Amino acid sequence: MLCSIKSPAQRRYVIRMWVAAGLCVLFAVVAGMAFRLGHPHGVLGYGIAVLPALPIMWALYYTGVYLMEETDEFQRNLLVQSLLGGTGGILAAATAWGYLEDFAHAPHADLIWVYPLFWAFAGISYGVVWARYR
């Protein structure tokens, strides 16, 4: 997959995103095991709970770096539009679901799903934008 990417900035971005995704899964597993086996509480508990959020900050920081490094304006626009689509999608879905939870007794949605859903919406948006420019 990496061989097909011509831009060095894009290649670095894809590698960083995979590393961030891997770290996110790893930290989530570590946090889950720590809570299941060690039952940490207080500051330690909060410290362990923050672990899965760190790769997210890292991933979005490097998304900003990629937007600075990328010289191809088309690729930059493609990513920005996808991220906008992802943002709009997740905010709209979260608001609608929150409303349904409050007033129509829909089942509770865990906040932990917001991040994967954001990338799902961004992925769909990327496909739509890409198809539009083909």
Next chain:
Amino acid sequence: MSSRVGSPAKYRFEDRVLFFVVPLFFLDAILGIWGFHYHHLHPDGALAVVCAALQSSPIIAFIVIVGLYLAGETDDFQKTVLVQSILRGIGVTLAVTTFCGSLEKYGFLRQMDVSWVQILFFVTVTVSMLVSRWRYR
């Protein structure tokens, strides 16, 4: 106001926010406060879905308006500032929701309403815009 607005694209952006997003937001607020909290309306079935879609309409309108602004703005600097603010906003929002989600899952926090996600996003984007303006003043 005209002296503050730099480009036609930004002028259109502010107009669209003022005439589409703000009325939709107030309509939602009125519906939420007057209808659901004061009169305790509990729509169900298709009406609940329509009301839920109405609640999220200001966000969709705002995102479409931002997309139109980015397409129309010729000043790269202004575009970069907005994109950076949105990125910071979504970064903080996703990190906070994941953190709170973990706390919720392991019993440190009571169940949180997912509709807070949009408020968190708009607050962080606004703070980020203000910080960028101050930084590049």
